[in-house]
Amino acid sequence: xxxxxxxxxxxxxxxxxxxxxxxxxxxxxxxxxxxxxxxxxxxxxxxxxxxxxxxxxxxxxxxxxxxxxxxxxxxxxxxxxxxxxxxxxxxxxxxxxxxxxxxxxxxxxxxxxxxxxxxxxxxxxxxxxxxxxxxxxxxxxxxxxxxxxxxxxxxxxxxxxxxxxxxxxxxxxxxxxxxxxxxxxxxxxxxxxxxxxxxxxxxxxxxxxxxxxxxxxxxxxxxxxxxxxxxxxxxxxxxxxxxxxxxxxxxxxxxxxxxxxxxxxxxxxxxxxxxxxxxxxxxxxxxxxxxxxxxxxxxxxxxxxxxxxxxxxxxxxxxxxxxxxxxxxxxxxxxxxxxxxx
Numbered sequence: 067x068x069x070x071x072x073x074x075x076x077x078x079x080x081x082x083x084x085x086x087x088x089x090x091x092x093x094x095x096x097x098x099x100x101x102x103x104x105x106x107x108x109x110x111x112x113x114x115x116x117x118x119x120x121x122x123x124x125x126x127x128x129x130x131x132x133x134x135x136x137x138x139x140x141x142x143x144x145x146x147x148x149x150x151x152x153x154x155x156x157x158x159x160x161x162x163x164x165x166x167x168x169x170x171x172x173x174x175x176x177x178x179x180x181x182x183x184x185x186x187x188x189x190x191x192x193x194x195x196x197x198x199x200x201x202x203x204x205x206x207x208x209x210x211x212x213x214x215x216x217x218x219x220x221x222x223x224x225x226x227x228x229x230x231x232x233x234x235x236x237x238x239x240x241x242x243x244x245x246x247x248x249x250x251x252x253x254x255x256x257x258x259x260x261x262x263x264x265x266x267x268x269x270x271x272x273x274x275x276x277x278x279x280x281x282x283x284x285x286x287x288x289x290x291x292x293x294x295x296x297x298x299x300x301x302x303x304x305x306x307x308x309x310x311x312x313x314x315x316x317x318x319x320x321x322x323x324x325x326x327x328x329x330x331x332x333x334x335x336x337x338x339x340x341x342x343x344x345x346x347x348x349x350x351x352x353x354x355x356x357x358x359x360x361x362x363x364x365x366x367x368x369x370x371x372x373x374x375x376x377x378x379x380x381x382x383x384x385x386x387x388x389x390x391x392x393x394x395x396x397x398x399x400x401x402x403x404x405x406x407x408x
Contacts, residue, residue, distance in 0.1 A: 112211065112212060112213070112214065112215050113214050113215070114214070114215055114216065114217040114312065115154070115214050115215070115216060115217055116217045116311070116312055117153045117154050117217075118153065118154040118155075118156070118214075118215075118216040118217060118218075119150070119153055119154070119155055119156075119216055119217070119218040119219075119220060119308050120155075120156050120157070120158070120172070120204075120208075120216040120218070120219050120220070121147060121150070121155060121156070121157045121158075121175070121220050121221075121222065121304075122157070122158045122159075122160070122200060122204050122219070122220070122221045122222070123143060123147075123157065123158070123159050123160070123221075123222045123224070124160050124161075124162065124196060124197065124200045124221065124222070124223045124224070125139070125143070125159065125160070125161050125162070125185055125224045126161075126162060126163070126191060126193070126223075126224055126225035126226055126227070127161040127162060127163045127185050127186065127187050127188065127189070128162075128163045128187060128188070128189055128190055128191040128226070128227060129163070129187050129188055129189060129190075130187070130226055130227055130266075131185075131187040131226055132187045133226070133288055133289065133290075134226065134265075134288065134289060134290055134292070134293040135290040135293070136182040136185050136186060136187060137182040138290045138293060138294060139180075139182075139185060139224075139293055140180040140181055140182045140184065140185055141180075142293060142294050142297035142298075143159070143180045143185075143224075143297070144178060144179050144180050145297070145301070146222075146297050146300060146301050146304070147175050147178045148175060148176065148178060149301045149305070150175060150301070150304055150305065150308055151175075151176070152305070152308065152309065153308055154175075155174070155175025155176075155178075156172045156173065156174060156175060156216065157170065157172070157173050157174075157175050157178045158170060158171050158172055158173070158200075158204065158207075159173075159178075159180060159184075160196070160200050160203075161184070161185055162191075162192055162193065162195075162196030163187070163188055163189030163190060163191065163192065163231075164189040164190045164191075164192050164231045165189065165192075166192070166195065166196040166199050166200070168200075168203065169184050169185075171207075172207065189231070190230050190231035191225065191227045191228065191229060191230050191231055192229070192230075192231035192232045192233070192236070193223075193225055193228075193229045193232070194229050194232040194236045194237070194241040194242060194244075194245050195231075195232035195233060195234075195236035195237075195241065196232075197223065197245050197248075197276075198236055198241070198244060198245050198248055200221070201221070201248045201249070201252060202248070204219065204221070205252070217312045218257070218259065218307070218308065218312065218315070219252075219256065219257075219258045219259070220258070220259045220260075220261065220304065220307065220308075221258060221259070221260045221261070222260075222261045222263065222300065223260070223261070223262050223263065223264075224263045224293075225262075225263070225264050225265075226264070226265040226266050226288055227265075227266050227267070228266075228267055228272075229241075229242075242275065242276075245276060246275075246276060246277045249276055249277045249278065250277050253277070253319075257312075257315055257316055257319065259282065259307055259315075259323070260276075260278045260282060261278075261282045261283075261284075261300060261303065261304075262276070262278050262282065262283040262284070263284055263286060263296050263300060264283070264284075264285055264286070265285065265286050265287065265288040265292065265293075266288050267285070268285060269283040269284050269285040269286075270283045270285070279320070279323050279324075279327070280327075281323050281324050281326075281327025281328065282303075282323060282327050282328070283328075284296060284299060284300070284328045284332070284333055284336055285333070285336065285337065286336040286337065287336070287337050287338055287339045289339040289340075290341075291338060291339050291340040291341040292336065292337070292338065292339055294341045295335045295336045295337075295338055295341060296336040298335070299328060299332035299333070299335060299336045300328075302329075302332060303326060303327060303328055303332070306325075306326035307322075307326045310322055310326055
């Protein structure tokens with residue numbers, strides 16, 4: 067693991083977590099340290115349980131998240147955690163808009179369940195402030211564990227917009243720099259893994275400003291289907307990460323994150339507006355164009371299907387338009403969301 071010297075004068079409050087990932091080990095174990103699959107430290111520090119992963123989800127609940135359907139998002143979050151069944155999982159869920167809240171704390175992954183009312187969208191997006199606070203709160207929780215701690219801490223951030231509401235020390239460039247320091251500290255000293263899931267912006271570029279590796283950042287289509295797809299992609303990435311031994315992650319973090327991060331297929335799927343499509347939302351070259359019958363004097367509307375064909379329909383076929391609406395790209399993707407100002 068890289069050697070890191072952290073200046074306590076600027077250390078995030080989460081730095082009280084004891085560094086338990088020293089390379090030195092001993093054959094002398096206390097009764098507490100004789101648990102199966104526990105990495106024992108020789109310097110009196112708290113041991114790590116190789117079979118225990120703690121997942122922290124920070125979910126954007128700003129007004130614009132209404133578009134991805136809170137009930138569907140709640141179901142997908144529940145499934146994401148419960149699918150990680152190969153090891154012991156505990157989960158903390160926090161939400162943010164202009165207000166940061168911890169909704170569930172250290173819940174057994176097998177019992178984890180999210181409801182739509184718990185992630186009800188409202189307000190603007192204070193992502194820098196909330197991100198800093200969840201890092202601090204998680205670090206404090208881990209520091210309070212004196213017998214054994216999870217060997218991996220995975221933090222997932224789900225958002226659909228840029229920062230616009232953080233206050234005080236968390237606002238502006240000062241807040242961004244503070245967040246970068248906290249993320250860097252937890253990555254380099256404690257091997258935390260961060261996943262950034264973002265719509266309406268380039269997740270890789272945003273992750274770069276935060277200091278999160280490109281392999282752990284993914285952009286998703288701003289729709290119910292897009293959110294489902296990115297949750298499925300993230301579930302696959304988590305399985306690969308959780309299956310990686312702690313020693314391997316500590317010894318060669320960059321290579322591990324590259325090998326376990328999002329694949330190109332997972333990225334492509336996540337950019338689809340419908341569930342399960344694999345490819346571009348735009349028509350593929352040389353695809354046939356079909357024309358549905360239209361009433362005279364009623365203008366026709368071209369519609370591009372996510373599966374790669376084109377169709378022309380008209381207002382005389384409202385049932386067809388209704389069935390296709392989820393396939394349509396969000397025309398205002400790059401525009402600010404008025405709902406964020408509610």
